[in-house]
Amino acid sequence: MATAKWRKSxxxxxxxxxxxxxxxxxxxxxxxxxxxxxxxxxIERAEFAALLRSVG
Incomplete structure (x- = not known):
């Protein structure tokens, strides 16, 4: 798998x-x-999704 690119907010x-x-x-x-x-x-994907929900 190719390395994913960094994305800016x-x-x-x-x-x-x-x-x-x-x-x-x-x-x-x-x-x-x-x-x-x-x-x-x-960060594991589930924890990252929880973080986004909490700050969104």
Whole structure:
């Protein structure tokens, strides 16, 4: 399977503010787009869906 691409949040603007990226390849990975070298946080899909429901 090819590696999934990182996707920037649609709520992130182009002004250089806070940006979150996700990658949907197995577990969901979340990282700071301004500091990708710091790594990412892997979250199981069910937990990520629960997170989105709670903040949505």
């Amino acid at each position: 649609t709520r992130s603007g182009n002004s250089g503010g806070n940006c979150v990226e996700v990658r949907l390849n197995g577990p969901v990975e979340v990282r700071d787009s301004k500091a990708p070298a710091l790594g990412s946080l892997a």
